[in-house]
Amino acid sequence: MARAATILELERAIERLGARPAAPGPVASTGVPALDALLPGGGLPRGRVVEWIGPRSSGKTALLRAGLARLRGVGESVAWIDAGRTLYAPDWADLVPGEGEFWVVRPRDDVEMAWCADLLLRSGAFGAVALHGPGGGAEVLRRSATVRLQRLAEEAGALFVVLGEVRLAALRLGFRPGRVEPVRGVPFGPFLPPSRPVWVRVGKRGSAEIPILCPVPVRRRPPATRDRKGPE
Amino acid sequence: MSRPFPARVASVRFTTDGAMDGAAGAARAAAILLAASPRVAAAGAGLCRADARGWERRGGEAALARALRASASSAGLAVTGVGIADVPVAADAAALLAAERGGGPVIVPPGSAARFLAPFPLAALPLPAHLRETLRALGLRHAGELAARPREELEARFGPDGLRAHRLARGEDDRPFRALCPDAPPAAELDLDPPADSLEPLLFVLRHLLARVCADLADLGRGAVRLDLEMALEDGTRRTAALVPARPTRRDGLLHDLGRAALERAGDGTGRLAAPVAGLAVRVVGVAALEARQGDLFRAEWRDPMAAAGVLSRIRARLGEEAVVWPAPRSDPRPESRNAWRPVEMGSGAWPEVAPPPSAAEDAGAREVPGALHLLPEPEPVRVRTEAGRPRELWDGSGCREVAAVEGPERLSGDWWKDPWRREYFRLCTTGGELLWAFREVRRDGALRWWLHGWWD
Numbered sequence: 001m002a003r004a005a006t007i008l009e010l011e012r013a014i015e016r017l018g019a020r021p022a023a024p025g026p027v028a029s030t031g032v033p034a035l036d037a038l039l040p041g042g043g044l045p046r047g048r049v050v051e052w053i054g055p056r057s058s059g060k061t062a063l064l065r066a067g068l069a070r071l072r073g074v075g076e077s078v079a080w081i082d083a084g085r086t087l088y089a090p091d092w093a094d095l096v097p098g099e100g101e102f103w104v105v106r107p108r109d110d111v112e113m114a115w116c117a118d119l120l121l122r123s124g125a126f127g128a129v130a131l132h133g134p135g136g137g138a139e140v141l142r143r144s145a146t147v148r149l150q151r152l153a154e155e156a157g158a159l160f161v162v163l164g165e166v167r168l169a170a171l172r173l174g175f176r177p178g179r180v181e182p183v184r185g186v187p188f189g190p191f192l193p194p195s196r197p198v199w200v201r202v203g204k205r206g207s208a209e210i211p212i213l214c215p216v217p218v219r220r221r222p223p224a225t226r227d228r229k230g231p232e
Numbered sequence: 233m234s235r236p237f238p239a240r241v242a243s244v245r246f247t248t249d250g251a252m253d254g255a256a257g258a259a260r261a262a263a264i265l266l267a268a269s270p271r272v273a274a275a276g277a278g279l280c281r282a283d284a285r286g287w288e289r290r291g292g293e294a295a296l297a298r299a300l301r302a303s304a305s306s307a308g309l310a311v312t313g314v315g316i317a318d319v320p321v322a323a324d325a326a327a328l329l330a331a332e333r334g335g336g337p338v339i340v341p342p343g344s345a346a347r348f349l350a351p352f353p354l355a356a357l358p359l360p361a362h363l364r365e366t367l368r369a370l371g372l373r374h375a376g377e378l379a380a381r382p383r384e385e386l387e388a389r390f391g392p393d394g395l396r397a398h399r400l401a402r403g404e405d406d407r408p409f410r411a412l413c414p415d416a417p418p419a420a421e422l423d424l425d426p427p428a429d430s431l432e433p434l435l436f437v438l439r440h441l442l443a444r445v446c447a448d449l450a451d452l453g454r455g456a457v458r459l460d461l462e463m464a465l466e467d468g469t470r471r472t473a474a475l476v477p478a479r480p481t482r483r484d485g486l487l488h489d490l491g492r493a494a495l496e497r498a499g500d501g502t503g504r505l506a507a508p509v510a511g512l513a514v515r516v517v518g519v520a521a522l523e524a525r526q527g528d529l530f531r532a533e534w535r536d537p538m539a540a541a542g543v544l545s546r547i548r549a550r551l552g553e554e555a556v557v558w559p560a561p562r563s564d565p566r567p568e569s570r571n572a573w574r575p576v577e578m579g580s581g582a583w584p585e586v587a588p589p590p591s592a593a594e595d596a597g598a599r600e601v602p603g604a605l606h607l608l609p610e611p612e613p614v615r616v617r618t619e620a621g622r623p624r625e626l627w628d629g630s631g632c633r634e635v636a637a638v639e640g641p642e643r644l645s646g647d648w649w650k651d652p653w654r655r656e657y658f659r660l661c662t663t664g665g666e667l668l669w670a671f672r673e674v675r676r677d678g679a680l681r682w683w684l685h686g687w688w689d
Contacts, residue, residue, distance in 0.1 A: 032601060057667040061604040061689035077540050086606035088686065089559035089571045096558050101540065104557050104573065105547055116547055125540035177665030212601050 028128065028159045031070035032063060034210050038202045045171060047154040049146060050161045054175030059198035059212040063175070064161060068102070068128055069095055071159070076127030077101040079120050083113045083134045110134065114145045121152035121160060128159040140164035174201040240284035240293070240316065240342070242269070243323035244300055245331050247310040248278040267303035268296065279324065284316050297337035313338070318345045319405035325349055325356045345403030350376030357400045363393050375401040417456075418448030421513035427466045429508045431499055434463075438491045439484070441514045446484040449516065455480030457518035461491050463498065464511035471498060475549075478541030478576070480520040486542045493549035544576065565646050566653070567685060571607050603688040605669070611683035614670065623658055626670065628684060633668075637661040641672070652676075657685075 027043030029036055036042050044050055044067065054060040068078045072095050080087070082104050095102040105120070107113040113133065120129050133140035141149065146168045153160040162169070176199045201207040246261055258274035265272045271283035287296045297314040304311045313333075315326025317340035326338035326348070340348045349356070352375045354364050372378050378386075379401035386394035399405070420441040428434050438461075449456060459475040473494035475487060491514075499505050548556045557573035564570045615627040626633045640658035647653055654674040661667055667688040673681045 055664075055666070056606075056687045057665055057689055059601070059603070059689065061606065062601045065604050066601045084606075085609050086686070087559075088605040088607045089573055090561035091602075091604045092559040093561050102558070103540075103544060103576070104559070105544075106555050106557060106573075107551060112551060116551075119543045119546060123539045123543035125543060177667075210601070212603055 026157065028067065029070055030063065030067040032066055032210060034208050035063065035200060038200065038206060038208050040171075040202075044159055044161070046157050046159050048160070048170035049150045049153065049166060049168065050159070051166050051169035051172040052161050052163050052175075053165055053172070055177070058175035058177045059210070060163065060173075060175040062212055063198070063200070063210070064130060064163070065092070065095075068130065071128050072102055075101075077103070077125055078128045079103045079105055079126050079130070081105045081107065081113055081116050081120070081129065081131045083107050083110070084132055086132075114141065114149075117149055117160075118152065121149060121156050121158055124156040124158075126156070126158055128161070129153075130161045130163065132163040139166070141166050143167050172203055175199065240318060241320055241323045242282045242284040242293070242296060242300060242314060242316045243275070243320065243327035244280045244282065244304070244311055245278055245313045245327045246280070246304065247312060249310075253277070261304070261309055264307040264309050265300055265303055267306075268299040275320070275324075279327070281320055281323065293339050294337065297339075316340065317348065318342055319403055320407060321345075321357060321400050321405040322348055322403055324358075325352050328356060346379060346401075349401065349403055350374065350379065354378065357397065359397050359400070360393060363390060363397060366390075367397070417516035417519055418445045418452070419513065419515040420444040420448075421462075421511065421515075423464075423511045424509060427508035427510040429505055431495055431505065434495055434505075434509060434512060435488075435492060437512050438495070438514070439488055441512065442484040442487045442491065445514050445516060446482040446487070449482040449519065452519065453521075454519040455482050455522040456487070456516045457520045458516075459487065460513075460515045460517050461494050462513040462515065463495075463509045464513070466508040466510045469507075473498070476545070478545045478548075479538060480522050481538065481541070482522070483538075483542070486545065489542075489546050490549045493546070496550075548576070565644050567607060603667070605686055605688050607669075607686040608684065611671070611685045614682050614684045616670070616672075616682040623660055623670065623682075626660065626662070626668070626682075626684075633662040633664060633666065635660050636663045644671075 026046045027039070027041040028046060029043045030039070052060055052064060068080070072078055078095070078101065080092075080103070083106070085106055087104060092102070092104070105116050107116050110133070113131065117129060117131050120126055131140065140162050146166055149160060150168065150170075198210050198212045199207055200210060244261075244265060248257060258277060258280060262272045262274040262280045265280055265282055269282035269284070273281050275281050282296075282300065284293055284296055287293050290296075291298075293316045297316065300314055301311050313327045313329070313331030314337040315323045315328070315330050316337060317323040317326050322340050322345035326340050330336070330338040353373060354367060354375065357364075357375055357378075359367075367378060372381070378397060381398065383395065383398050386398045390397070422437050422441060424433070424437065428437075445456070445459070456477065457480050461473045461475055463471045463473075465471065475490040475494060477486060477490065481487070544556050553575045554573075556576050558576055560572045560574040562570055562572045612628060616623045617625040617627075622638050623635050626635060638658055638660055641656035642658075643654070643656050645652070645654040655671040656674070657669065657671045659667065660670055668684060669686040669688070670682060670684050673683060675681065
């Protein structure tokens with residue numbers, strides 16, 4: 001009886017497998033419901049180049065880290081190409097439970113960076129590859145390289161996120177930090193609430209404000225009064 | 233680069249009926265004889281050879297002969313004769329003699345191989361048939377007669393074959409010993425004549441060496457954790473490079489990629505080698521059981537971890553050990569020391585446990601995301617205007633930024649016994665929304681200097 005039930009269950013699973021829609025379609029959740037709600041399909045598209053841009057402290061690394069941590073949580077391998085070598089190890093240690101499958105690859109220049117991305121995507125072994133250029137800024141990849149990597153990501157069904165400007169991206173997420181408004185008449189304290197807003201714009205679909213936990217409490221202070229003594 | 237034959241060798245002749253027929257039968261017989269000797273090699277139909285060293289304290293070579301017979305009979309292998317000598321050619325002849333006599337083993341005393349071989353007919357020597365016939369036509373019947381002829385004469389008349397026949401007749405046998413030994417890591421090597429001065433022939437040879445080694449690993453049921461790729465240069469020096477796959481493997485394609493990267497590092501970048509290479513060897517220096525993780529037919533996101541290991545090995549081979557890392561934060565007051573990354577330890581550990589996917593309720597609760605710090609590899613000098621000791625404006629290459637809020641200072645110091653340092657860290661929030669991490673360095677002379685060390689993103 002139990003065997004018959006098991007066989008029936010397997011047959012249904014095989015039917016579901018056959019009925020799975022072909023790519024493109026699968027998405028990866030960012031782990032942040034407010035952001036998922038903005039994204040087409042409810043998550044980041046696999047097999048596409050995703051542009052992930054914003055100035056310093058816009059919260060882009062924190063949000064991408066949250067998404068990659070979620071993928072790690074469901075057993076996917078994740079690689080981060082850190083050409084700028086600015087990742088801070090204590091913030092990323094929890095993505096490696098034991099001997100983990102979160103790997104940081106550290107190329108020395110743009111050429112090696114593109115080569116690493118090519119290899120990682122071509123292998124088909126990674127559920128997500130994040131690429132952070134040396135400057136983390138403008139034009140991380142050349143147009144021809146983007147086309148090539150787009151094709152490899154599609155073949156691998158992998159999420160490929162580029163931190164910085166990249167042409168021909170299928171999806172663009174722009175981040176900007178919310179303002180920390182000083183409170184008049186409150187000199188040096190009390191502490192700010194431990195979160196601050198980050199604005200996210202997804203293509204032309206709209207934007208959302210997502211609270212980002214502040215790394216440490218930041219004291220409020222009154223607006224600066226201009227005092228041109230000059231720097232030290 | 234050939235491995236010399238052991239100083240004492242035992243030859244075992246056996247009947248070649250049924251399962252022991254042909255080369256495959258000899259390999260099977262060699263595996264049976266491993267019970268008596270740790271190094272055994274199949275030597276053709278009906279013949280195996282074993283390392284006979286080290287029996288002085290275990291009853292002598294006669295005891296080895298008994299052990300070989302006992303292990304053979306327990307597995308149904310019919311041994312006809314056992315001979316022990318300094319060199320294979322003499323041991324083979326001794327085993328032949330023992331088989332003809334039908335009694336105990338024939339043991340040739342050390343140093344007397346040539347004298348022992350002298351009365352044997354030329355058929356006892358492993359010579360090409362045409363050479364044997366020619367020598368017989370010239371009136372040479374026994375090994376002793378051949379050994380007595382001048383070496384130069386044989387070399388001039390028959391070339392390398394004649395020279396080799398002369399050496400065998402004199403009891404000089406330098407044929408390599410390809411032992412079947414399950415506990416010894418596999419190895420393969422090849423001499424290059426003439427030496428190779430470009431990468432292409434080396435890669436060709438390397439592919440075949442690795443195919444051989446991987447086949448041996450398959451026989452052992454193991455994977456390689458580390459291999460040594462040794463190049464013998466024409467000037468007599470040797471260079472060794474380690475090939476370290478991410479996980480134990482016997483995929484020759486992956487190992488070839490690692491070997492290619494190692495050889496390219498030895499070249500000048502244009503496909504030429506720094507020095508001609510006269511020999512190439514691949515030696516497995518560490519083996520381990522192959523790791524595997526159960527896949528899941530019904531989970532589309534399941535991916536082959538060995539493919540990940542392969543590509544990361546390639547990156548590491550080309551960019552260096554530090555190119556593929558895991559975070560390994562240290563407990564250290566200095567932030568740059570706390571920010572430690574360790575090279576991935578290849579071939580270690582089991583696959584990590586996979587946590588179940590988070591439930592919808594857990595996802596719904598993830599509304600706050602902790603910030604991530606970016607730490608500059610080297611702190612950047614900045615200028616800061618302060619009021620009452622607290623930063624108010626910060627200047628760097630991109631201009632001036634007004635500080636809206638500040639937290640600190642957090643005073644850190646250390647290394648007073650060798651290189652004392654004192655820093656005061658501030659967390660700055662600019663009016664543009666940047667969250668910066670800057671510190672004020674207090675020098676020994678009391679001077680202050682400001683540095684930007686990172687930012688949260």
